[in-house]
Structure formats: C-alpha cells, structure tokens
Amino acid sequence: PEQPATATDAEADNGRVAIVGGGLAGSLLALSLARQGVGVDVYERRPDPRLGGDAGGRSINLGLSKRGIQALTEVGLIDEVMPLSVTMRGRVIHSPDGGTRFQPYGKNGGEVLHSIDRNELNRLLLDHAQRHPQVRLHFDHRLAHVDKDRRELELESNGERVRVRPSWVVGADGAFSRARQEMQRGERADFQQEYLEWGYKELSLSALPDGGSQIELEALHVWPRLHGLFVSHPNRDGSHTLTLFLPFEGPDSFATTTGEAEVKALFDKYFPDLVPLLPNLVDDWMSHPTGSLTTIRTGRWHRDDWIVLVGDACHAVYPFYGQGMNSAFEDCSALMAALARHGQNRAAAFAAYEQSRRPHTDTLAELSKANFVELKQKVKSPWFVARKRLDVA
Numbered sequence: 068p069e070q071p072a073t074a075t076d077a078e079a080d081n082g083r084v085a086i087v088g089g090g091l092a093g094s095l096l097a098l099s100l101a102r103q104g105v106g107v108d109v110y111e112r113r114p115d116p117r118l119g120g121d122a123g124g125r126s127i128n129l130g131l132s133k134r135g136i137q138a139l140t141e142v143g144l145i146d147e148v149m150p151l152s153v154t155m156r157g158r159v160i161h162s163p164d165g166g167t168r169f170q171p172y173g174k175n176g177g178e179v180l181h182s183i184d185r186n187e188l189n190r191l192l193l194d195h196a197q198r199h200p201q202v203r204l205h206f207d208h209r210l211a212h213v214d215k216d217r218r219e220l221e222l223e224s225n226g227e228r229v230r231v232r233p234s235w236v237v238g239a240d241g242a243f244s245r246a247r248q249e250m251q252r253g254e255r256a257d258f259q260q261e262y263l264e265w266g267y268k269e270l271s272l273s274a275l276p277d278g279g280s281q282i283e284l285e286a287l288h289v290w291p292r293l294h295g296l297f298v299s300h301p302n303r304d305g306s307h308t309l310t311l312f313l314p315f316e317g318p319d320s321f322a323t324t325t326g327e328a329e330v331k332a333l334f335d336k337y338f339p340d341l342v343p344l345l346p347n348l349v350d351d352w353m354s355h356p357t358g359s360l361t362t363i364r365t366g367r368w369h370r371d372d373w374i375v376l377v378g379d380a381c382h383a384v385y386p387f388y389g390q391g392m393n394s395a396f397e398d399c400s401a402l403m404a405a406l407a408r409h410g411q412n413r414a415a416a417f418a419a420y421e422q423s424r425r426p427h428t429d430t431l432a433e434l435s436k437a438n439f440v441e442l443k444q445k446v447k448s449p450w451f452v453a454r455k456r457l458d459v460a
C-alpha cells in the first residue's frame with residue numbers, strides 16, 4: 068500500500084490545535100480558540116459547504132434554545148444569528164381530523180425557541196472562524212488513522228495521505244466519529260450505541276406565492292400519530308421543513324412505502340390534512356434519503372492531554388428533545404472554561420470538562436428517548452380522544 072507522507076509538517080504544527088470535523092461544534096470551537104489567539108487547523112471530510120448547498124440529507128433546520136444561544140453569545144455572534152432564525156412561540160398539535168391546538172412554550176407562555184437553517188449557521192461559523200488569520204480550514208480532509216504514541220493524525224485528501232502532528236486534537240466529527248474510534252482503540256473505554264427502530268425523512272412544505280406561510284409560521288408543528296410522527300420547523304421564506312419519523316420495517320413503514328401508490332396511501336391514512344399542502348410529495352419522497360437515529364454514550368471523552376471529544380462524537384441523542392446541537396455548543400463553552408481554569412494542565416482541563424458535562428448529556432439521552440414516547444402519545448391526550456369521539460358521533 069502507498070506509504071503515507073511522513074510528518075513533514077510536524078514541526079510547523081507545533082502549538083497548533085487540530086479540530087477533526089468542521090460541523091456545528093467544530094466550527095464554533097475553532098472560532099472560540101482563535102479568539103484566544105490559538106492557532107487552529109480544521110480538517111473536514113466534506114467539501115466547503117459555502118461553495119455548494121449540499122446538506123447531505125441531514126436535518127436542514129434545527130431548534131436553537133437557551134444553551135446554544137449562550138454559547139453563540141460568548142463568541143459574539145448571537146446578534147448575527149438571530150436575524151437568520153424564525154421565532155417559535157409554541158407548538159401546534161395537528162389531530163388526524165385536521166383540528167389544531169396551539170400550546171405556548173413555558174409555564175406562563177412568553178418563552179420561545181428559534182428555528183435556524185443548519186447549513187446557514189455552519190457557514191456563518193466557518194466564515195467567522197476563517198477571519199482569524201491563525202485559523203486554517205482544510206476541506207476534503209478525512210481523518211483516517213490516529214497514532215497515539217507518536218501523537219500524529221493521518222488524513223486522507225483526494226487520494227493522498229497526509230500526516231500532521233498537532234499540539235492537541237479535538238474530535239468534533241459527529242456520531243460516527245473516527246476520532247473517538249481511534250482514540251479508544253486498545254483502551255478501557257465504555258461505548259454504547261442504540262438505534263431507534265424508526266428512521267426519518269425530510270420533506271418541504273412550500274411558502275405561498277406571496278411569501279406567506281401555509282400554516283402558522285412562528286411555531287413548531289407536530290402531527291403525532293402512534294404509527295408515525297411529523298415535526299416541522301419554519302424557515303424565513305415562509306416554507307417549513309417537515310421531518311417524518313416512521314418505523315423502518317413492518318406495515319406502513321419506510322420498507323413498504325417505496326412507490327407512488329404506497330406514499331399516497333400512507334398519507335391518506337395517517338396525515339390526510341397534509342396531502343393538499345404537499346403537491347410535490349411523491350417526488351420529494353423519492354429524492355430524499357431515509358436517515359437513522361442513534362444514541363451514543365461513551366467514556367472517556369479524552370486521552371491524557373492530547374485528544375478530547377465534543378458534540379455528537381461523545382453523546383449523540385435522538386432528536387426529539389431538540390437539544391443535540393445546543394448541547395454540542397454547550398460542550399464548547401464548557402471546554403473553553405475548563406481550559407481557562409486549568410491553565411497549562413490540559414489533562415486536568417479535559418477531565419474536568421468531561422466530569423462537568425457527562426451527567427447532563429446522560430440525562431439528555433434519557434429525556435430525548437422519553438420525549439419520543441411523549442410526542443407520539445399526544446395522540447392519546449384527552450383532547451385528541453375527545454375530538455375523535457365527537458367526529459365519530
């Protein structure tokens with residue numbers, strides 16, 4: 068096999084931090100470190116998202132809440148982020164008969180969440196990170212191997228292997244993190260991965276020709292059914308991104324809904340009120356991938372003073388609590404605070420960071436699972452049942 072390049076860059080990389088993954092957590096952390104004057108190299112396996120609109124079939128818009136807002140405030144970006152978002156004042160529950168009910172957020176109402184385009188936020192974070200001369204962004208660079216003893220990363224870029232020897236490393240490469248796998252290889256590491264038996268598919272509900280919204284704009288919409296669940300986030304142009312959660316297998320599942328007739332039958336049966344709103348339903352269905360959902364718990368999140376994990380790489384959760392990105396951002400704040408507190412003792416900073424975050428992310432994993440049941444079971448709420456009886460009568 069082709070020999071990877073030797074670490075010719077090794078000396079040049081001294082003192083610089085390597086971040087593996089330029090997604091939400093990686094780009095925010097690059098910006099945070101750069102603001103402290105630290106030199107950062109971000110290695111991202113995908114091409115630069117600012118050059119093309121590849122969402123990779125992943126969730127297009129996300130709910131930003133308090134913890135994420137706090138982290139974005141700390142890097143001075145919140146005033147630029149907020150105008151990109153749509154305020155969600157509560158959730159609208161859609162019953163099978165087309166009836167709706169609005170539930171404001173917070174005990175007394177008045178609390179809000181913000182719907183934001185994942186790619187727009189990522190691009191903004193990358194732009195701001197790149198404004199710092201000490202930040203270098205390397206797209207089309209996939210982490211392939213970690214040599215822990217030599218403290219080197221081996222990256223694959225356009226068929227070439229490149230070795231770098233950074234001062235230390237952050238694994239921000241998502242739920243299926245290569246950094247995590249490589250870091251934990253041969254170690255006494257805990258690792259637990261669960262897949263939900265339901266997957267997801269995204270569809271779009273377009274805006275009206277005048278830019279208005281077909282359904283209430285400033286809300287998260289939920290179509291709870293025992294057999295399937297739709298959630299929608301609003302976009303600034305009046306459209307909404309719908310995410311359908313459905314079993315992978317069995318009757319009326321992703322496995323059985325493969326042709327035009329099956330798609331139409333599924334919607335007629337479970338979501339008839341959505342049918343007139345989705346004229347491109349069948350095309351959308353066929354062209355959008357089906358994603359899987361995983362929960363990952365692991366430990367440790369670091370090795371010595373050299374490598375540390377953030378975001379989904381150390382705690383992927385089901386999306387039903389809407390806190391994955393928010394907690395990934397909170398990791399970045401917590402890591403920066405731990406580094407500031409522990410000065411030169413980076414191993415102590417990494418350990419303190421993990422200790423402070425893990426109880427919260429473990430709880431989040433449980434809450435995210437519980438909210439899956441809670442959202443589905445809305446269908447059994449007294450209001451739902453009452454409406455159904457009324458309609459039957």
Ligand code: FAD
Binds near residue numbers: 092093241242
């Ligand atoms: P990612 O965003 O996955 O970024 C990881 C990056 O690493 C990617 O850019 C990837 O290309 C790169 N990478 C991977 N492997 C390598 C490699 N070997 N070398 C180099 N680069 C690599 N969160 C919320 O807070 N609110 C929501 O409303 C919400 N809704 C969601 C809905 C759905 C359907 C899903 C699936 C998730 C949702 N989330 C939500 C969760 C949120 O998307 C994640 O928690 C968040 O993206 C985690 O950020 P991250 O930077 O850790 O990982």
